[in-house]
Amino acid sequence: xxxxxxxxxxxxxxxxxxxxxxxxILDLRSNPILNKFIHHTSSSxxxxxxxxxxxxxxxxxxxxxxxxxxxxxxxxVISVYDIDDKLQCGEWGRWIVKPGSLASIESAWLMYECxxxxxxxxxxxxxxxxxxxxxVSFHDxxxxxxxxxxxxxxxxxGQKLDAVEHRLDSxxxxxxxxxxxTLARMIDSKxxxxxxx
Amino acid sequence: MNEKxxxxxxxxxxxxxxxxxxxxxxxxxSHFEWDSLKHIEIIFAIEDELQIQFPEDQLSxxxxxxxxxxxxxxxxxx
Numbered sequence: 240x241x242x243x244x245x246x247x248x249x250x251x252x253x254x255x256x257x258x259x260x261x262x263x264i265l266d267l268r269s270n271p272i273l274n275k276f277i278h279h280t281s282s283s284x285x286x287x288x289x290x291x292x293x294x295x296x297x298x299x300x301x302x303x304x305x306x307x308x309x310x311x312x313x314x315x316v317i318s319v320y321d322i323d324d325k326l327q328c329g330e331w332g333r334w335i336v337k338p339g340s341l342a343s344i345e346s347a348w349l350m351y352e353c354x355x356x357x358x359x360x361x362x363x364x365x366x367x368x369x370x371x372x373x374x375v376s377f378h379d380x381x382x383x384x385x386x387x388x389x390x391x392x393x394x395x396x397g398q399k400l401d402a403v404e405h406r407l408d409s410x411x412x413x414x415x416x417x418x419x420x421t422l423a424r425m426i427d428s429k430x431x432x433x434x435x436x
Numbered sequence: 437m438n439e440k441x442x443x444x445x446x447x448x449x450x451x452x453x454x455x456x457x458x459x460x461x462x463x464x465x466s467h468f469e470w471d472s473l474k475h476i477e478i479i480f481a482i483e484d485e486l487q488i489q490f491p492e493d494q495l496s497x498x499x500x501x502x503x504x505x506x507x508x509x510x511x512x513x514x
Contacts, residue, residue: 336472338496339496340496341476343472344472344473344476373468373470373471374471375468376468376469376470376471376474377471380471380473380474381473422473422476422477425476425480426476426492429489429490429495432492
């Protein structure tokens with residue numbers, strides 16, 4: 240949906256996706272290093288623009304570009320969607336970060352802040368292809384304990400794949416957020432030192 | 437400090453952070469536990485242990501024991 244939520248962190252910000260981001264999104268989703276575990280994406284920029292057109296109409300769907308604050312360069316995308324207002328619950332995903340970027344920790348932190356503070360959710364979950372071990376491990380490393388396997392949940396390239404679902408509520412986020420923020424600050428201190436040097 | 441001593445200190449950090457038996461061939465590709473969050477913890481733990489500072493633009497490329505060892509050696513090169 241069209242939204243105006245922008246969150247500024249320490250080294251990165253998340254801001255709404257727009258039509259001018261279509262080619263960046265297409266590049267990310269077409270990158271063979273990054274697209275092993277995501278649904279097929281058309282290589283046509285017009286198809287991407289059509290997808291965005293439909294997204295703008297979809298309520299409860301917040302799609303963001305992750306940008307590095309100093310350079311303003313886009314380094315990835317992330318979303319919160321399928322929000323159930325009654326349950327105050329939503330899913331997050333469409334998370335892709337460019338190879339070599341250090342945005343993963345802070346972009347996850349910004350997304351959780353958006354979900355719990357800006358959108359007022361009580362709970363958020365993420366479903367990852369079980370074979371995508373490093374992303375499953377990332378959620379584990381964040382300290383999320385509430386997880387389960389969803390058998391044959393995804394169909395990607397005609398293949399049925401299990402998902403691992405990690406769930407986090409606002410109460411646990413208040414405990415886990417400090418750890419992610421500490422790591423984000425450590426990365427920023429290194430970046431700042433490099434800029435001074 | 438020689439190459440072997442550097443490698444041993446790096447293996448000690450990896451074993452502690454990843455809770456695996458790390459060896460000279462351990463890499464992010466071979467161990468999914470070495471995720472992007474753990475990667476940052478590993479980098480800062482090695483910096484503390486060896487009293488060094490990796491340049492920020494090299495961080496993501498230090499994705500195996502061998503590359504970490506070479507990265508440390510390069511910092512000590514004259």
